[in-house]
Amino acid sequence: MTEILREKPVKFSLPRRIKRLEELAYNLWWVWHPEAQRLFKQIDDLLWEDSYHNPVVFLRDVDRTRMNAMINDRYFLDRYDRVMREFDRYMKENDTWFSKTYPALHDEQVAYFSFEFGLHESLMVYAGGLGVLSGDHLKQASDLGIPLVAVGFVYTYGYFSQRISEDGWQSAENVPIDFDALPLIRLLDEDGQPVKITIDLPGRKVCARIYELDVGRVKLYLLHTNLADNSPNDRQLTDMLYISDLELRISQEILLGMGGVRALRALGYQPTAWHMNEGHSAFLTLERAREYIQKGMSYDEATELIKKTNIFTTHTPVPAGNDEFPLWLIDKYFSHVWPELGLSREQFIEIAKIKQSWGGDAFSMPVLALKLSDFRNGVSELHGKVAREMWHFLWPDGKADETPIDHITNGIHTETWLARRMGVLFSRYMGADWVDHIYDPNFWAQVENIPDEEFWRVRRHLKRKLVADIINRGRQKWAGNNVHPVKTIASGVLLDPYALTIGFARRFATYKRANLIFRDYDRLLKIVTNPRMPVQFVFAGKAHPADEPGKLMIQEVYRAVKDARFGGRLAFLEDYDMNIARYMVQGVDVWLNTPRRPREASGTSGMKAALNGVLNFSILDGWWREGYNGHNGWAIGEDMTRSDDPEAQDEADALSLYETLEKEIIPLYYEQRSADNLPADWIAHMKESIRTLGGQFSMCRMVTEYMTRMYDPAIKNGIDERNGEV
Numbered sequence: 001m002t003e004i005l006r007e008k009p010v011k012f013s014l015p016r017r018i019k020r021l022e023e024l025a026y027n028l029w030w031v032w033h034p035e036a037q038r039l040f041k042q043i044d045d046l047l048w049e050d051s052y053h054n055p056v057v058f059l060r061d062v063d064r065t066r067m068n069a070m071i072n073d074r075y076f077l078d079r080y081d082r083v084m085r086e087f088d089r090y091m092k093e094n095d096t097w098f099s100k101t102y103p104a105l106h107d108e109q110v111a112y113f114s115f116e117f118g119l120h121e122s123l124m125v126y127a128g129g130l131g132v133l134s135g136d137h138l139k140q141a142s143d144l145g146i147p148l149v150a151v152g153f154v155y156t157y158g159y160f161s162q163r164i165s166e167d168g169w170q171s172a173e174n175v176p177i178d179f180d181a182l183p184l185i186r187l188l189d190e191d192g193q194p195v196k197i198t199i200d201l202p203g204r205k206v207c208a209r210i211y212e213l214d215v216g217r218v219k220l221y222l223l224h225t226n227l228a229d230n231s232p233n234d235r236q237l238t239d240m241l242y243i244s245d246l247e248l249r250i251s252q253e254i255l256l257g258m259g260g261v262r263a264l265r266a267l268g269y270q271p272t273a274w275h276m277n278e279g280h281s282a283f284l285t286l287e288r289a290r291e292y293i294q295k296g297m298s299y300d301e302a303t304e305l306i307k308k309t310n311i312f313t314t315h316t317p318v319p320a321g322n323d324e325f326p327l328w329l330i331d332k333y334f335s336h337v338w339p340e341l342g343l344s345r346e347q348f349i350e351i352a353k354i355k356q357s358w359g360g361d362a363f364s365m366p367v368l369a370l371k372l373s374d375f376r377n378g379v380s381e382l383h384g385k386v387a388r389e390m391w392h393f394l395w396p397d398g399k400a401d402e403t404p405i406d407h408i409t410n411g412i413h414t415e416t417w418l419a420r421r422m423g424v425l426f427s428r429y430m431g432a433d434w435v436d437h438i439y440d441p442n443f444w445a446q447v448e449n450i451p452d453e454e455f456w457r458v459r460r461h462l463k464r465k466l467v468a469d470i471i472n473r474g475r476q477k478w479a480g481n482n483v484h485p486v487k488t489i490a491s492g493v494l495l496d497p498y499a500l501t502i503g504f505a506r507r508f509a510t511y512k513r514a515n516l517i518f519r520d521y522d523r524l525l526k527i528v529t530n531p532r533m534p535v536q537f538v539f540a541g542k543a544h545p546a547d548e549p550g551k552l553m554i555q556e557v558y559r560a561v562k563d564a565r566f567g568g569r570l571a572f573l574e575d576y577d578m579n580i581a582r583y584m585v586q587g588v589d590v591w592l593n594t595p596r597r598p599r600e601a602s603g604t605s606g607m608k609a610a611l612n613g614v615l616n617f618s619i620l621d622g623w624w625r626e627g628y629n630g631h632n633g634w635a636i637g638e639d640m641t642r643s644d645d646p647e648a649q650d651e652a653d654a655l656s657l658y659e660t661l662e663k664e665i666i667p668l669y670y671e672q673r674s675a676d677n678l679p680a681d682w683i684a685h686m687k688e689s690i691r692t693l694g695g696q697f698s699m700c701r702m703v704t705e706y707m708t709r710m711y712d713p714a715i716k717n718g719i720d721e722r723n724g725e726v
């Protein structure tokens, strides 16, 4: 293997005593260790905010005299030493869950491919839920010691920034990412040249650089094509997430799938198992097959082999949401590939053929991944069932419920999403080593040990913090250039830090029905403006720039937010991202989710809320259908789907929503106060939420399941194959 040099783009001049802050800045470990964040905050909290919590920018811009002063601050140095000790312990740990459970798999590797990774707000290589799931997956794999290596893209622009006009119309702004401001490590070969890989596109080669991002112990390799070697068109391949242009899209997916395999090879990796998170990376199956075919196998032999070590997770419960390409594009982009695989055009198309509603054929990425993976799963129990029905035609001999697609319900990375102050309570009342017990079913019952009064105090603190952050954002916009007053008001500056607060934040796709709550507008007006028991709503979320109905839905919500009759108790936060998500899932009282069943494959934001004691109030879809137990939040509607009549379903769900809000949620919050003015029953619900959902919907549970049910058997297949036992 060639020697790979790793180069950090920025050299900081730090006082020697605290020089290792640079190491912290270049490993995302600090993202889920609040004490490490507090180091930066303690140096200069305004700059920490201004740099959007980005240590690379922070260390680059921080005032030298300030930095020098820190080395005389005992309190700071103590924290620094403690954090660095903890970091070293973490990085050098050889006694992890994985090493204890799978000592024989010590030298194996699992490759993990995803279009997007949501690791932190300062790293815009994610769009939404899928990315946050991938990011959380990496953090957890690192925590458990799983030898995972990940592949994705670093984009020139990332995902768009959202602007909302006075009239509520979303526009998209593409802000170029400053690569030097990110903790990206450049990979160079022995001659100091960037490590690159190439892929073949029609009539040309496209090359991509590889950057490394360290996520604790896990490495994420990010491909990027905006290089002088490439034509202007090809330089755009990694411009943005979820481009609608099909040619760019198929090129991107070839780059991720086929290029990603080549990137790992170039860096000397020989993964034993390969996990495709959603179908975007499914071309990796073809590249893996090609590797064997080049060594003399037939296509059938090669695919029989690679299937045993491929894992595919599907996230899309609606056929229209799946990634597929018209056959003319496949002809254009793959006619040079099928001879390499020893296939005719017809045989090649047959691998992933899907019938379109209009009667023609297309090439489907999930079909490709499903057929060439022996391990397949949906992301919640209900979604598993929907996926088995949806893909039944691929296994027509069995019954629908025998379709070989399993499910592993999604989870969230506990330490990333838990409010720091909640973590302090956990440490004090549930054990200083509580993070080692996240997936221990008996552990969470200890939430009962937290005294109600302290618990309530933290919850109130978190809501005040949310409102203060919202007001601060509004004030900053107001001080910026020509903001219309109505936009400032809509941004939430009139919110009340003590009123019952309901959060709704997600992608504005129409099936998510952000407008369901407005179905009976007058009834909602009465609920919100009740002087004794006011209720407020905080909305956030982006619509895909090409999704006009989604943008109309934002506008509908925005118009209500601007309506003076609501008295400023509704707010819309622009540009939803992981930072806003954190404030919201930690700060509101109730988390609302109103998808049209069964289209929410899982959802994860509600899990983040639940962990923090925020009560879910949702349709029984995705994860909530498994999580809800009658005491840990509320259901909207029933455990059934009226797919034949969406209008009737909307009406029934809206009625259920208002009823539950008026008769249960609001009285529970305001009326049932104990002598010391604590809402004792509400607190009991919050603790029940943490007790029953905190562990079950953790990333720790999820990644453990992937390890035991998918990675372990896949790795064993791979080892057998290597030893010539197949």
Ligand SMILES: *Cc1c(COP(=O)(O)O)cnc(C)c1O
Pocket (backbone or CB within 6 Å): 127, 128, 129, 130, 132, 505, 506, 507, 576, 577, 578, 581, 582, 602, 603, 604, 605, 606, 608
């Ligand atoms: C958690 C999260 C999501 C996913 O939320 P859903 O429940 O799937 O809607 C999307 N975007 C951001 C920024 C998140 O943090």
